[in-house]
Amino acid sequence: MSIQVSSNQGYEHYTVGAPIADTKAPDGPIEERWDRRRFEAKLVNPANRRGRTVIVVGTGLAGGAAGATLAEQGYRVVQFCFQDSPRRAHSIAAQGGINAAKNYRNDGDSIRRLFYDTVKGGDFRARESNVHRLAQVSVEIIDQCVAQGVPFAREYGGLLDTRSFGGVQVSRTFYARGQTGQQLLLGAYQALSRQIAAGNVELHARTEMLDLVVVDGRARGIVARDLVTGKLETHLADAVVLATGGYGNVFYLSTNAKNSNATAIWRAHRRGAYFANPCFTQIHPTCIPRSGDHQSKLTLMSESLRNDGRIWVPKAAGDTRPPNAIPEAERDYYLERMYPSFGNLVPRDIASRAAKAVCDEGRGVGPGGQGVYLDFADAIARLGRDTVAERYGNLFDMYQRITAEDPYQVPMRIYPAIHYTMGGLWVDYDLQTTIPGLFAIGEANFSDHGANRLGASALMQGLADGYFVLPPTLNDYLARTPAVPLTPDHPEVEAVATEAADRLAALLAVNGDRTPDSFHRELGELLWDECGMARSAAGLRKALERIPELRAEFWRRLKVPGTGEELNQSLEKANRLVDYFELAELMCLDALHRAESCGGHFRVESQTPDGEAARRDEEFGYSAAWEFNPSGPPVLHREELVFDHVHPTQRSYA
Amino acid sequence: MNLTLRIWRQPGPDAPGEMTVYQVGGITEDMSFLEMLDILNEELILRGDQPVAFDHDCREGICGACSMVINGRPHGPERTTTCQLHMRHFTDGDTIDVEPWRSAAFPVIKDLVVDRSAFDRIIGAGGYITAPTGSAPDAHAVPVPKEAADRAFEHAECIGCGACVAACPNGSAMLFTAAKVVHLNLLPQGAPERRSRVRSMVAAMDSEGFGGCTNTGECATACPKGIGLDAIGTLNREFLRAR
Numbered sequence: 001m002s003i004q005v006s007s008n009q010g011y012e013h014y015t016v017g018a019p020i021a022d023t024k025a026p027d028g029p030i031e032e033r034w035d036r037r038r039f040e041a042k043l044v045n046p047a048n049r050r051g052r053t054v055i056v057v058g059t060g061l062a063g064g065a066a067g068a069t070l071a072e073q074g075y076r077v078v079q080f081c082f083q084d085s086p087r088r089a090h091s092i093a094a095q096g097g098i099n100a101a102k103n104y105r106n107d108g109d110s111i112r113r114l115f116y117d118t119v120k121g122g123d124f125r126a127r128e129s130n131v132h133r134l135a136q137v138s139v140e141i142i143d144q145c146v147a148q149g150v151p152f153a154r155e156y157g158g159l160l161d162t163r164s165f166g167g168v169q170v171s172r173t174f175y176a177r178g179q180t181g182q183q184l185l186l187g188a189y190q191a192l193s194r195q196i197a198a199g200n201v202e203l204h205a206r207t208e209m210l211d212l213v214v215v216d217g218r219a220r221g222i223v224a225r226d227l228v229t230g231k232l233e234t235h236l237a238d239a240v241v242l243a244t245g246g247y248g249n250v251f252y253l254s255t256n257a258k259n260s261n262a263t264a265i266w267r268a269h270r271r272g273a274y275f276a277n278p279c280f281t282q283i284h285p286t287c288i289p290r291s292g293d294h295q296s297k298l299t300l301m302s303e304s305l306r307n308d309g310r311i312w313v314p315k316a317a318g319d320t321r322p323p324n325a326i327p328e329a330e331r332d333y334y335l336e337r338m339y340p341s342f343g344n345l346v347p348r349d350i351a352s353r354a355a356k357a358v359c360d361e362g363r364g365v366g367p368g369g370q371g372v373y374l375d376f377a378d379a380i381a382r383l384g385r386d387t388v389a390e391r392y393g394n395l396f397d398m399y400q401r402i403t404a405e406d407p408y409q410v411p412m413r414i415y416p417a418i419h420y421t422m423g424g425l426w427v428d429y430d431l432q433t434t435i436p437g438l439f440a441i442g443e444a445n446f447s448d449h450g451a452n453r454l455g456a457s458a459l460m461q462g463l464a465d466g467y468f469v470l471p472p473t474l475n476d477y478l479a480r481t482p483a484v485p486l487t488p489d490h491p492e493v494e495a496v497a498t499e500a501a502d503r504l505a506a507l508l509a510v511n512g513d514r515t516p517d518s519f520h521r522e523l524g525e526l527l528w529d530e531c532g533m534a535r536s537a538a539g540l541r542k543a544l545e546r547i548p549e550l551r552a553e554f555w556r557r558l559k560v561p562g563t564g565e566e567l568n569q570s571l572e573k574a575n576r577l578v579d580y581f582e583l584a585e586l587m588c589l590d591a592l593h594r595a596e597s598c599g600g601h602f603r604v605e606s607q608t609p610d611g612e613a614a615r616r617d618e619e620f621g622y623s624a625a626w627e628f629n630p631s632g633p634p635v636l637h638r639e640e641l642v643f644d645h646v647h648p649t650q651r652s653y654a
Numbered sequence: 655m656n657l658t659l660r661i662w663r664q665p666g667p668d669a670p671g672e673m674t675v676y677q678v679g680g681i682t683e684d685m686s687f688l689e690m691l692d693i694l695n696e697e698l699i700l701r702g703d704q705p706v707a708f709d710h711d712c713r714e715g716i717c718g719a720c721s722m723v724i725n726g727r728p729h730g731p732e733r734t735t736t737c738q739l740h741m742r743h744f745t746d747g748d749t750i751d752v753e754p755w756r757s758a759a760f761p762v763i764k765d766l767v768v769d770r771s772a773f774d775r776i777i778g779a780g781g782y783i784t785a786p787t788g789s790a791p792d793a794h795a796v797p798v799p800k801e802a803a804d805r806a807f808e809h810a811e812c813i814g815c816g817a818c819v820a821a822c823p824n825g826s827a828m829l830f831t832a833a834k835v836v837h838l839n840l841l842p843q844g845a846p847e848r849r850s851r852v853r854s855m856v857a858a859m860d861s862e863g864f865g866g867c868t869n870t871g872e873c874a875t876a877c878p879k880g881i882g883l884d885a886i887g888t889l890n891r892e893f894l895r896a897r
Contacts, residue, residue: 065787068787069787084719086774087774087777088711088712088717088719090711092712093712140788142793144785144787145793146796146843147785147790147843148782148843149782149783149785149843151804151807151810151841153803154800158797159794160794176807176810177807179716179811182716182811186810190777190782191782191787194778194784205774228763257717258712259711291682291684291685292684294682294685294692294693295689296689297713297714299714398715401738467788515696517692561702561703562704569705569707
């Protein structure tokens with residue numbers, strides 16, 4: 001069956017393949033599924049583990065935790081990061097906190113409630129079995145991290161402090177000031193460092209995965225580039241784990257680190273791993289707006305600011321008076337007006353779309369009119385400057401450093417920015433992709449957040465996957481898969497290495513007149529306009545038409561100086577861009593095919609009469625897993641979602 | 655604003671390097687220092703020259719990748735990371751010197767990029783608490799006094815950028831090592847390995863070729879995270895106790 005979604009060039013259509021019949025989730029009571037899976041898993045004799053090699057790509061929360069744990073279990077781990085040290089993975093930048101259903105507050109929290117909140121927060125597009133398991137292991141994560149010496153915030157009695165986050169009604173977020181990601185990552189990094197020093201993990205820093213080696217239908221290794229010498233290396237193993245994070249940088253401007261990229265997951269996709277729900281991207285409402293065309297990245301300001309700050313824009317379009325000169329009667333506190341019961345605390349997607357709407361009306365503030373005020377004047381009057389400083393001082397300092405404006409005197413300016421990607425490689429209950437032996441963990445997979453992620457849940461999922469979920473399921477895979485010797489001169493291995501080398505050579509050979517960054521900016525702007533906060537069929541078709549043109553221009557006009565046999569940051573960027581172009585097309589196609597609004601995906605054609613997102617469960621109650629097709633359009637495999645425990649309801653925040 | 659940049663260019667680890675002069679124009683106050691270098695690099699690429707290689711990643715002051723000596727000071731004139739330094743701290747017509755971290759233990763890889771893997775090896779020598787996955791008791795089994803938790807946190811804030819080493823006339827890594835020792839040795843969870851940790855980490859630090867500490871305090875002045883010189887005092891005390 002071939003379905004026409006666009007009459008333009010590029011991905012004109014897609015075909016529908018067989019639905020995904022088996023997600024490997026055990027049946028039976030949901031509370032017992034994870035125990036059952038672990039009991040049914042086969043084990044590898046400890047004496048035999050040393051002879052089995054596992055490649056782990058990435059050293060963030062998921063990868064660092066997995067590498068350390070697998071090495072503790074006795075496997076030989078070979079691990080990669082493109083940064084100069086595993087400690088610099090972008091998990092380090094997470095601010096807010098980590099959720100866990102500890103119920104230390106005795107405030108009615110439970111595993112079931114965390115499960116419920118996550119499924120509902122994800123707008124009913126996640127798999128119940130996986131989410132329940134995440135809630136179950138959340139309690140172990142906190143124990144593990146405390147044992148490692150993670151200095152969580154504590155109360156005077158010496159017990160752990162928690163706060164509430166992201167609109168949930170319980171206080172289940174553990175935190176370490178505004179640097180929770182840093183502290184959790186250092187915990188994982190230190191555990192990994194111990195295994196490196198013990199010789200159980202072979203670390204390759206400043207080494208970037210360029211492609212996946214699949215032999216006889218199984219993932220058996222990677223081709224990677226030593227970023228210092230430029231040398232291409234082939235590494236072979238019994239299984240490969242991708243912990244390479246999300247793909248938010250396809251937008252060029254995002255809160256991701258500059259070098260975070262999608263190459264590992266995209267190359268795996270091209271080798272046979274399905275890519276699920278690429279259009280599910282999260283836009284965070286409180287980032288510092290861009291200050292000009294030179295902008296290289298966006299900086300997030302913790303969502304907690306909305307607890308005390310009031311968001312407003314001038315009532316009149318084109319009002320350029322400074323904020324303090326605009327009288328109260330001429331301000332529009334639009335979230336409080338539109339959503340009187342939730343006010344400034346509506347979920348991320350709603351706050352973001354509302355900001356875009358007022359800016360589109362010409363009421364935005366700051367350079368280019370792309371900003372809204374987040375005003376603490378009332379909070380300072382009510383609580384006093386000291387209390388506000390105690391709660392948000394570090395954020396205010398960060399804001400002032402970047403903008404040179406004092407938020408104690410002048411309202412902050414904020415604007416939404418790309419922050420997280422819920423989509424990713426499709427994985428089954430075991431976190432295995434559709435390529436046997438290839439596993440995807442953390443933000444790299446699509447597993448647990450559905451169409452929208454709740455605050456403080458990314459750290460939880462990364463560590464859950466790395467410490468507790470992957471090790472037993474990978475163990476089971478290795479126990480059931482006999483060790484088959486493989487050498488780098490195997491024709492299928494050599495072919496992958498040759499392909500990677502050819503691609504780099506082709507990028508160097510173009511010798512045109514445009515830099516990699518100039519293409520990346522242009523692609524990012526196109527995606528932000530047409531596949532960002534609000535998406536329409538017409539806009540997505542326009543993007544699907546434009547991306548292949550831009551890609552053709554890229555291969556005609558790209559300029560990469562230097563050679564492939566040295567540290568060459570331009571070549572690194574260009575190589576990542578090749579994959580961004582293809583991924584961007586699939587994102588737009590996925591967004592076009594999903595003619596409903598849900599979570600972070602807002603289709604302007606699918607709204608309720610009062611302008612809210614309208615989900616269409618009958619038609620779209622599935623995860624869209626896309627299969628790469630080298631000779632034609634992508635193939636859609638639907639994973640129908642069944643909700644036995646959390647009944648789907650339409651979200652309402654009015 | 656228009657600026658004159660004098661940047662250390664070195665094609666590779668074994669090649670000689672030199673300060674090279676560049677003019678860059680159209681710089682605005684809101685740009686970060688790295689965005690100013692982005693602009694220079696875009697121009698260099700279009701001219702067919704090699705762009706200046708430098709380490710950077712999060713650009714929000716937490717990953718610790720960026721590492722430049724600006725006008726003789728690690729991370730430049732403000733107490734922050736290079737990525738969080740903005741051009742409003744410079745004036746039109748300035749000449750700015752940009753160099754890599756200067757330390758024998760951090761060899762130059764290319765231009766402004768240096769090898770800081772010695773830090774990873776110091777951590778690997780003992781900068782951890784042995785707690786294999788799955789072995790942990792309940793998080794509330796051992797209360798930790800708030801004062802100890804807060805002080806541990808303040809030292810755990812180290813981002814491993816290496817500014818302390820670059821600032822030290824002796825190229826000493828004492829502040830870096832001390833920060834980790836204080837973080838872990840203050841916590842009850844870190845107590846069992848307290849002595850072996852400090853001994854092993856100090857031995858690793860010495861064997862990596864870092865210099866000795868002579869209490870000049872430049873490290874603490876340069877630290878973008880404000881880790882204080884008192885950490886080194888604690889390290890010395892822990893070291894003496896562990897002998």
